[in-house]
Amino acid sequence: MSNSSSYNEFLLLAFADTWELQLLHFSLFLGIYQAALLGNGLIITAIACDHGLHTPMYFFLLNLSLLDLGTISTTVPKSMANSLWDTTAISYSGCAAQIFSFAFFMSAEYCLLTVMSYDRFIAICRPLHYGNIMGTRACVKMAAAAWASGFLYSLLHTANTFSIPLCQGNVVDQFFCEVPQILKLSCSDSYLGEIGLLVLSVCLVFGCFVFIVLSYVQIFTAVLRNPSEQGRRKAFSMCIPHLAVVSLFVSTDAFTYLKPPSLSSPALNLVVAVLYAVVPPTVNPLIYSMRSKELKDAVRKWRKGEETTRRRCSKGNFK
Numbered sequence: 001m002s003n004s005s006s007y008n009e010f011l012l013l014a015f016a017d018t019w020e021l022q023l024l025h026f027s028l029f030l031g032i033y034q035a036a037l038l039g040n041g042l043i044i045t046a047i048a049c050d051h052g053l054h055t056p057m058y059f060f061l062l063n064l065s066l067l068d069l070g071t072i073s074t075t076v077p078k079s080m081a082n083s084l085w086d087t088t089a090i091s092y093s094g095c096a097a098q099i100f101s102f103a104f105f106m107s108a109e110y111c112l113l114t115v116m117s118y119d120r121f122i123a124i125c126r127p128l129h130y131g132n133i134m135g136t137r138a139c140v141k142m143a144a145a146a147w148a149s150g151f152l153y154s155l156l157h158t159a160n161t162f163s164i165p166l167c168q169g170n171v172v173d174q175f176f177c178e179v180p181q182i183l184k185l186s187c188s189d190s191y192l193g194e195i196g197l198l199v200l201s202v203c204l205v206f207g208c209f210v211f212i213v214l215s216y217v218q219i220f221t222a223v224l225r226n227p228s229e230q231g232r233r234k235a236f237s238m239c240i241p242h243l244a245v246v247s248l249f250v251s252t253d254a255f256t257y258l259k260p261p262s263l264s265s266p267a268l269n270l271v272v273a274v275l276y277a278v279v280p281p282t283v284n285p286l287i288y289s290m291r292s293k294e295l296k297d298a299v300r301k302w303r304k305g306e307e308t309t310r311r312r313c314s315k316g317n318f319k
Helices: 019-049 056-084 092-125 127-133 136-161 179-183 192-225 229-258 266-277 279-291 293-315
Strands: 009-011 089-091
Touching: 009 092, 019 056, 019 279, 019 293, 056 089, 056 092, 056 136, 056 266, 056 279, 056 293, 089 092, 092 127, 092 136, 092 179, 092 192, 092 229, 136 179, 136 192, 192 229, 229 266, 229 279, 266 279, 279 293
Parallel strands: none
Antiparallel strands: 009 089
């Protein structure tokens, strides 16, 4: 029986086995990563610079973009580097860091999405009390709780996972390190503690999911009772982006961890992993910016200001 510390490195699943396909994979991931950096970076900059967007909804959206940047930066750059250098290896410490970071950002994002559903519920169902309930201090505490919950969750999982002895080799059946794939390498019956922790995690995730669903049931009930068509349209425009992000997040994760073992294969595992680890951080900025006029206006204003500054600098009369 070998302990996990006896492995100096793990071998990840490769996307391709020829140099041409590896270069294609590198190029595709580079484009996706740049799109995610640009989209989330624009949202963060626009919200930070425009005082008109200093509201609870956009404060939580800024935090969501930060978490999305962290999520995609945990997996994609390492996969790109491995394709470029024609290797599948990741160090033991690098694998542990990937597991911790990915679990941290994903769990914190799920907690934040739950908080955002509460924010939408208060805004639509308790509009007269919104200012008192969703004050600055309350919003900061909620966001901090989401980040802290993610940190505690990832710390427990990472510490428990790497305390388990491994005796099934060091080949990880995924393009990045994650808890279920490492557990497959563990010795029989040695992972029962981690299984118990995973069951507790599933219960907490299900609790958050029920909270989100109940929040939206009450939101849509209140919206449909609104006699004003303009009011209904505005309420739906506020909720649809968040609901779309939650649906994408939950559906991809659920398919990943609940799919039957008979459907499991290396190729399918890679596709599904891309769907839940790479796609959401890239498309979330598009989902929010397409439905938010205020956000689009703020981005245009910021870009216009940048262009004006560059022109003044190029003319040599910047003061």
